[in-house]
Amino acid sequence: PKRAEKLLKAVRRAVKIPLTIKIRSGWDKSGSQAIKLAEIAHSCGIDAIAVHPRTASQGFRGMSNWSIISEVKKKVSIPVIGNGDIVKPEDALRMLSETGCNAVMIGRAAIGNPSIFSDVLALFRGEDVPQKSLCDRFDRMIKYLKDSVEYLGEKQACFMMRSRLGWFVKGMRFSSSFRESIKHVSSEEQALELIRSYQDMLMQTGQTNL
Numbered sequence: 001p002k003r004a005e006k007l008l009k010a011v012r013r014a015v016k017i018p019l020t021i022k023i024r025s026g027w028d029k030s031g032s033q034a035i036k037l038a039e040i041a042h043s044c045g046i047d048a049i050a051v052h053p054r055t056a057s058q059g060f061r062g063m064s065n066w067s068i069i070s071e072v073k074k075k076v077s078i079p080v081i082g083n084g085d086i087v088k089p090e091d092a093l094r095m096l097s098e099t100g101c102n103a104v105m106i107g108r109a110a111i112g113n114p115s116i117f118s119d120v121l122a123l124f125r126g127e128d129v130p131q132k133s134l135c136d137r138f139d140r141m142i143k144y145l146k147d148s149v150e151y152l153g154e155k156q157a158c159f160m161m162r163s164r165l166g167w168f169v170k171g172m173r174f175s176s177s178f179r180e181s182i183k184h185v186s187s188e189e190q191a192l193e194l195i196r197s198y199q200d201m202l203m204q205t206g207q208t209n210l
């Protein structure tokens with residue numbers, strides 16, 4: 001904690017822009033380290049704190065313990081951003097109401113479904129989440145591929161696509177064979193071909209909605 005305090009104070013002194021930090025629950029399940037660190041962050045002038053309540057050793061296993069977000073929220077008056085296991089848009093609203101956090105952060109669910117953010121906003125406004133078509137999902141997948149190639153270059157983007165494209169097809173029929181097919185993808189053209197042939201295969205089964 002002393003080293004964390006020193007670090008936070010130094011960064012706070014060095015920058016004038018809003019300064020936020022993100023923490024896990026700590027080394028053990030109690031969450032006491034997260035609470036301690038949040039209090040230190042608050043006293044060092046940090047502007048907001050994001051909490052992903054899994055322990056350091058937990059990796060991504062098990063579920064995040066949202067009660068630690070509530071505990072942190074009770075102890076500090078700076079905004080607390082809750083994070084962990086928001087899979088559906090409804091989960092975001094549930095996290096806000098269950099923990100009292102000020103905002104939510106969405107990680108993995110956004111990789112395959114970037115529209116989760118607008119879906120959450122729709123729920124906030126009291127609207128229904130718009131139904132997504134299969135075409136929408138594949139269009140997004142292709143845009144993600146093309147943007148990644150533009151941003152990272154073809155080689156690095158294709159390497160990343162070997163796992164990332166799999167996030168877009170979670171729960172879809174034949175998704176394991178699609179995931180298998182992209183394991184060695186090495187060019188944008190090849191990736192496009194594999195995406196399109198998987199989409200055709202699903203369309204032939206008559207599936208149009210997710």
Ligand SMILES: Cc1cc2nc3c(=O)[nH]c(=O)nc-3n(C[C@H](O)[C@H](O)[C@H](O)COP(=O)(O)O)c2cc1C
Nearest residue numbers: 022052064083084085086087105106107108109110
């Ligand atoms: C591909 C990937 C990259 C990530 N990179 C970072 C990172 O650089 N820094 C960080 O604090 N967390 C990182 N995370 C963790 C997420 O920010 C988040 O805390 C975690 O995925 C739990 O939220 P989720 O259940 O919404 O995914 C990463 C997660 C994934 C899946």
